[in-house]
Amino acid sequence: MTIKVGLIGCGGITGTHIRGYLRIPEQVKVAAVSDVVTANAEKRAQEVGGAEIFSDYNEMLAKADIDAVDICLPHHLHKDAIVAAANAKKHILCEKPLCLTVQEAEAVQQAVSQNGVTLMCAHNQLTMPPVARVKQMIQEGTFGKVYELRTTDSFFNKFDPKNMGWRAQRAMIGGGELIDTGYHPTYLLLYLASSEPVEVTAMLSKHRLEFMDGEDSAQVLVRFADGSVGNIVTSWAYVPASITEKFSLVAEKGSAYSYGSDLFYKLNGEEEQKIELSSVDTFAEEIKDFVTCLQEGRRPVNTEVEGTNVLKVILGAYKSVEEKRTISLADMA
Structure with a gap:
């Protein structure tokens, strides 16, 4: 069965999604596109080889012959689009974040559940081969009890007041x-952890992008129910040191880290091992997984449940900074 998809939002990130759809034409077709900017919608329709064009996604949901939607809107518009798509009985792929508040997340979960549709959060970095391999090793008990995890994503962002757009405004970006x-x-930290997050402590910084409403850098500590601790390091302010890993863990029986597309691990008393893995187009792999989940009736790894947990950690981090204390995620409501 070929899955027919409608794009909701035709901005910059949509191009990487289209690349994924075009790789598997036997499985999926982008049949409709919608954007309030007509030129953006026309451009995307042309890129997919022709698609029905709408200026209002509600009209697209009502009229287009589609099975699913791919939401690529600014953050503050996610919740309404998800709920509308679910109520129209369409399956949903939504760019990160799922939405902006716990109340919005509850509305999303209710709409998805009531309508029996599948929602997949666009957590593309979970498709990186080192992530899949180390997750398997953790589950197989290779490292024993995991003590600590670290995940990172930092780069020098060239944003300035002229080109940053909605991301410079806290109300639209959510922070x-x-x-x-x-x-x-x-989401990478929560995926690799073997337990539920329970507490969050954070420090936010504005190192360089002073014109932003929100932070340009963050460090977050997360305690999990099993006692393990996670550390998130992320920034738009700088190029990280060349030795910075994508993820790392230390555990009862050894340690592991990812550098580039390779996975390194060392068990106690043994030499370090290197597993060479091929790099992949993570967005294309994400799209393929979404389409395959729909065709097979399989639950995505990252549904609205996982998306809500990620959101609670981030909102807990913001609350930690505002209140200068450790936040219990059980109190995030």
Whole structure:
């Protein structure tokens, strides 16, 4: 069965999603596109080889012959689009973050559950081969009890007041860098952890992008129910040191880290091992997984449940900074 998809939002990130759809034409077709900017919608329709064009996604949901939608809107518009798509009985792929508040997340979960549709959060970095391999090793008990984890995502962002757009405004982005790029190492940390997050402590910084409402850098500590501790490091302010890993862990029986597309691990008393893995187009792999989940009736790894947990960690981090204390995630409501 070929899955027919409608794009909601045709901005910059949509191009990487289209690349994924075009790789698997036997499985999926982008049949409709919607954007309030007509030129953006026309451009995307042309890129997919022709698609029905709408200026209002509600009209697209009502009229287009589609099975699913791919939401690529600014953060503050996610919740309404998800709920509308779920109520129209369409399956959903939504760019990060899921939404901006716990109340919005509850509305999303209710709409998805009531309508029996599948929602997949666009957590593309989970498709990186080192992530899949180390997750398997953790589950197999290779490292024993995991003590600490660290995930990172930092780069020198060339944003300035002229080109940053909605991301410079806290009301639209939902905070600052942490809820945008920092969302990636947050979901990666929670994926690799073997337990539920229970406490969050954070420090936010504005090292360089002074014109932003929110932070340009963040460090977050997360305590999990099993006693393990996670550290998130993320920034738009700087190029990280060349030795900075994508993720690392220390555990009862050894340690591991990812550098580039390779995975390194060392068990106690043994020499360090290197597993060479091929790099992949993570967005294309994400798109393929979404389409395959729909065709097979399989639950995505990262649904609205996982998306809500990620959101709670980030919102807990913001609350930690505001109140200058450690936040219990059980109190995030």
